[in-house]
Amino acid sequence: MTTATLTPTMPSKAALFEAQAVKAGARRNRLLSLPALIIIGIFGVLPLLIICVYSFLVAAPYGGVQWQFSTDAYLNFLFQRDIFDDTLQFTPDFLIIYLRSFLFAVVTTIICLLLGFPTAYFMATRPPAQRNWWVLLITIPFWSNLLVRTLAIMFIIRDEGLINNALLALGVIDKPITMLYTNFAIQLGLLYAFLPFMVLPLYSSLEKLDFRLIEAAYDLYATRRQVLWRVIIPLSKPGIIAGCLLVFIPALGAYVTPLILGGGVHLMIGDLIAQQFGSGRNWPLGCAQALILMAAVLVALFFYVRNTSGKVQHG
């Protein structure tokens, strides 16, 4: 009889304590994540909302916005309003800049991958004590400002730069090869700036690779090429995906490199957007361009991740 009366209360007490503990734990977790949430809110979500709102407003003559709803910013992306008859005419100028930027970013990603993979593999196959030194070497460029490094490239490739002077002195060429302010210069600058972002995730992925699997593949008649394609690359896919994202996205929005090495002649998206807030004095257009870029990246990302993760699944 006593046990019958006791049993219902005992577990309920224990359950109460447990529920309280769970609640306290949840509260503590929320509290701990608060700083991160505040930072994301203030510096991520809020500016994005402002950009969204601004993109649907009208540009004020001297910068800033007038509080008047308009979709002109988005129309202006593809069309130009004729000053006289007010009709919309298709102008692909911005689209061309976007496509060119995409091309630059894609080429940068591919070349970074081709250069970065052997580098990362080399690093990952060194004795463990040596590896950290190689990581250190890879990160040395980060110690100085990107602007300074980009200017250094400028001094190397300009008409009176290191390369041209050396080639002239050796008599290989009679007049300097124009490299600065060309697409080549932008591409070189992008590769230089983003290669470490490819190497590091690849390295961290390859370092975890079980090299006994490579032995097993060799043992099962795989040649070196087959081992690479059938074992090493599929198993380092997470690193490849991370590296490609880390290179492609910032390369797409690169600002400093094309500005300095492209001389403002060969625009990329970053420069175009910056122009709208500067000399263009068209903030809504700048906001619309930024959002269109973001949407494009999200769509590209969606397909990229879906395809690559699918390949991992099917070996």
Add this chain to the structure above:
Amino acid sequence: MGIAFKKRVAAPQLPSRSAYGDNRTGTHLPPRAGSLNGVIVPEQPGKNAIEVRGVRKVFGTGENQVAALDTVSVSIRENEFFTLLGPSGCGKTTLLRLIAGFDFPSAGEILLHGQDIAPLPPFKRPVNTVFQNYALFPHMTVAQNIGFGLEMLGKPKGEIEARVAQMLKLVKMEALKARRTSQISGGQQQRVALARALAPQPKVLLLDEPLSALDYKLRKEMQIELKRLQHETGITFIFVTHDQEEALTMSDRIAVMSAGKILQVGTPRDIYDRPAERFVADFIGETNFLAGTVMSKKPGMATVKFASNATIAAGYPEGFDPTGEVTLVVRPEHADLVPDPAKGTIAGTLSNIVYFGTDTHYHVRLDGGENFIVRHQNSRSSPATYETGAKVGIQFEEDAARVLKD
């Protein structure tokens, strides 16, 4: 006369190999000759599957040089279950890796059916390995893992599928063929690793401590399974282990290794009953060591005197000349207790009796101060006649004692 001669050269009949030699499935390969996708195929099968000749393997350079293998020679016969047995660091895995092609010998040659394979990369040797940790490809299914070797050999798709199905059946893993290797248990991974290594029909299968990661019961099961697979496939197995019991129960022949050298090669019975060196006797099974002095000897047999003045006839290995102070070895089960100390060859006091279920160990402190263990198999009628502290004698069975090199 002529007929007798013909009989002598006739090829020995091999046991039927149901898993492989079944032509009706249509998957049986035509006789291979020359080279298949760059993998060498020995032309004339000799008596020996693998011949290791004077192989040395040195790691490191200068002062840090370590000889992992010190001029090792051994022949492994076709269809043999051959075991390399020794403590860790004895060079057994190094020898296996040299045969597999993961490392290359510093000196010497390795012949596969008479052909030197030592300089070939692993993917050109018709030799496959079952790795200690299985090394299954985590990004492939069970079936894809098993088919990998055949795929790399460039076999047609239909043939690969048929062989994979055959292998899945052989290792009883049909139900799990679509699973990832991370979704199956250790024992199942072991089976997949075996199937993967057997699928390309290697001339020799190398097994690097494949059972060490399994628990005791599963290990026992896999030991029997391995023997069955070896019998059914007719492939030469080279098995590396540090577990002497495993080696004794599974092998046709065993090579006992220590410090980069092969100390003795022989059948399990040879190794156990007639160890060539003290290390072999000590490493395999339990052994009693007794000090004695050689009084006289004739070929293969020496008369040894104990401190107690008792003498005994003891065999000794070929190529060994025992003189003066020597060590005698006697297996615990080759000796017997007698209640009367005077009737034993040696005598002592029972210090401990340990009951093991199947048998009982009697620890005897000899009058000379040494310890001696007698193992007695239990039966329902065994009388418990002895008590600790009792004076007992120990009798040896005939040929029980051997004189060994230290």
